[in-house]
Amino acid sequence: MKISDQRIIEMLFDRDERALTVTGNTYGALCRRIAYKIIGDYDEAEECVNNSLFELWNSIPPAKPKSLKAYLCGIVRNISVDICRKRKVYEKTESNITELIQIFPDCENTETSYDGKMLCTYINEFLSEQKDVNQKIFVMRYYYNFSVNDISSNLNIKEPAIKTRLFRIREALKLFLIDKGYDL
Amino acid sequence: MKTIYDAMTEAIDGIDEKYLIKTAKCFHLPKEDAKRDITINSEDLVEMKKEIKKTNRLAKITAVAAAFICVMTVAILLVVNNNKVQVLGSSGENSLISDPFTEGEDEEPQISPEKQNAMDKINRLLLTSGAPTAKFENENKENPAYIDYNGGKVRFNFEMKQSLNAKIIPDAISFGWYITVNGVLQNITVNGKEQGEIYIHRLVKGVDYNSSDASYSLDFEFEPVIAEADKGKNKLEISLVQISNPDFRVDPIYPECSNLHANVVFATRILNVNTELKVKDIKKSETQYTEELMTVDVLKKHPEIVFNLNSGSKAEIIDEDRSEQVIRADKNGEVKLGAVISGNKNEKIRLLFLVNGIPTKLSDGSEYIEIDVRSGYLYEIKPDKILNVKPYDSIDILIMHCLDESEETHMSCSAFPSVILPYTNDK
The missing domain is CATH 1.10.1740.10 (RNA polymerase sigma factor, region 2, helix turn helix motif)
Structure with missing residues (x-):
């Protein structure tokens, strides 16, 4: 039952x-x-x-x-x-967040003044402007650390289309953050 | 100071709940898990209970202490007001405070051995899995998704590999298979033996498997038969459907279970017909159904229905009260079943009701319901009497897609199997 x-x-x-x-x-x-x-x-x-x-x-x-x-x-x-x-294994190589921080110019391990909470507010605002499918792709990729293949099977969208969407989402996020005053 | 990585991780941690809910709706619930499934074993449960008891006890002590302070404060105020000395809470008879260490100690729900046994049976069954691959004869050389058919029988082979890495190994497992051609069930022959419309493969512990894996090979063949409506079509969809635990019957002692007799379309092919096919004598149902635009309000009424443009249509079983949660027999012991279907794509679907894994007929003697669903619409089939259904039978729907000009096959989602509960006055 x-x-x-x-x-x-x-x-x-x-x-x-x-x-x-x-x-x-x-x-x-x-x-x-x-x-x-x-x-x-x-x-x-x-x-x-x-x-x-x-x-x-x-x-x-x-x-x-x-x-x-x-x-x-x-x-x-x-x-x-x-x-x-x-266990200190959640290193750059393990997490998809690595590809997300590529939009920042100094994406190495250098210390920065970026505020995580402020960034969180902006990301939520950014997501609210995105299409439903892009919101889901973003969450699956960066929150749940899913591979492109996993996203593809969960959303029934072909892998190349997922990759293209992820690229465009990152580009759009970059422009959004520049608009919010980030120097990217 | 943080690294960008840390800041971004913190930001991702704080993604709004509404996006997480929206995303979670898209997660497929894996019906099969090749590795292991979840069990809360008795040791974990004992530890868990200890933790909970400890937490509860602490909470009780805190509450009692707070209550005691309040009572004493009120008492002192009263005493001060009345200039009288009173002793509160000292009399055994009128004590305001109960003993926190004895009260509720024995309130843990007791599970009878019979119920525990029934629960264990279900848990064991759910721990099994399988991942078949089908190899067809007469695959089209240019496109293996097409099977060229020039008469005779369609043949294919299954190589089954099933992982049984569970903590409790079940004593016996059964798997069933159906083959449909545009939603019409086919008579199957397996390893040279005629089986009818369903083939059930039974695995016995110690014979077919011990503690880890089971693997076997099955040769299927069938002579395609079609519905009258498909006469003259030269492209038809073959769907291979697996059903889990068709032998298992729910125990009235513990009828709560999920996913029993779940069916899944695990492979589809297109039958490229170059000859005339036999027509099966099956009756299409004239049962009524409604069509409604799938608005947010409509979907709220059907929380299990997920509108997903990228998957095939999905069905949920409902009873006469249009309840999807609990399916009950009526006063006379009869069961009226309908279904709610989400139109995720524009497609023609055929539905069959399964009782204990076996296709059954509707009250008018018809075998299947045909609906042309449109994307974005919700369909409700009016509940109708289903023949040969009784309490504690398992019910499910086989929802099959019919091939159209686009020649795109769909693996439509099966319904969530349910169990018929007997009539009660609380209904």
Whole structure:
């Protein structure tokens, strides 16, 4: 029987442990894929997913997410990134953010005065001006660290088209940030 | 000072929730995971419970301490106001404070061994996976997506490799296959034996697999038959559909399960017909359906439907109350089922209802429903009585695409399988 996300949230509010099994059965494979894309290790990814389910259990309640799927994916992503940061393997070569910072002239490891929070505000503003599909491509690529192939299969768009869109998104972001006063 | 990389990472961490929700909707839920699936094993659960109990206990102590301070404050105020000395909270009978260490200790839900067994069965089944590849005879040399057909039987071979790297290895697994030609089920012969419209392959622990992988080879053949409406067409879509665990029946003790009997179109080919095909005696349903523009408000009513221009149409089963969440039999034990279909592309689709993995008929004796869906529209098939359905049967829809002039094949999304629950007064 299908258990809706809403029902799973209710089960979590009722402290019904079966909610975790149902969530694991429904979203487990997806979570593991997301974790694997970031961590690059199946065993670590599995551990990450278990930790994410535990985090889900601890955070709902009080949290009542609008989308359980997005909320869980976000937890998996954050825990995966944390694991990588702690192990210091989330280096430039591992993360797609490397290609995003190419739009900055001094993209080496030099220290800078860029404010992450301000940049975040601008990125959200930039995304609001983008088409739906570009928003999704951006989030999949840079938030979830998906490969072009993964994005292609999730969105059913051919890989060359994804690459072109990513290139155009970066170009548009560059122009947007210049417009906001960045010296790029 | 931060590096640009750090600043950008911080910025990406803070991407607005609405974009994450929008993106998450596009994530395919992998029906099969080649590596492992999630299980919360009992040890993890015990640890988890300990953590939760510890947290709850701390919260209780804090709450009790806060309550005690409040009570004492009020008491002191009262005493000061009335110039009287009273002792509060000291009497056993009238104590305002309950013992935080005994209250609720035994409130953990107890799962009976029968229920645990039923739950384990489901968890085990969901841990299996498979990834078949099909090799057809008579593949067109220029374009292997086309199968040249000049009469006789269409033949192809499956090489199955299934990974069973699970913590709990199931005792038996079954997989089923259908073949359709423009949505019309075909009679299948496998390894020389006639099987009917579904072939179920059963794997037994210790015989076909032990603890890791199972691999086997199957030779399929079928003589294409078509619906009356497809007569004269020389290009038809062959769809190969796999269904998981067709042998499994839901246990009334624990009817909550997901993805059982899920079907997936895993390969499509185009049948290049150079001869006349046999027409199958099947009846198209005259059941009514409505068409509605897929606005945000309409989609809110159907949260499981995802409008995605890049995928084939998707269906959800509904019952007489138009509920997608819980499908129940009515007072008489009968079940009326309909479906909600998202028109993601302009295409002709044919739907078949499956009961316990086997195609079934509608009340008028028809076998399939045909709809010309338009992109951006939502279709609702009025719930109709489905024959031979009873409580705890598993139900699903096979949603098949019919080839048109564009010669573009679609792997339409299957519905989410559901289980019929018996009638209750709470309905």
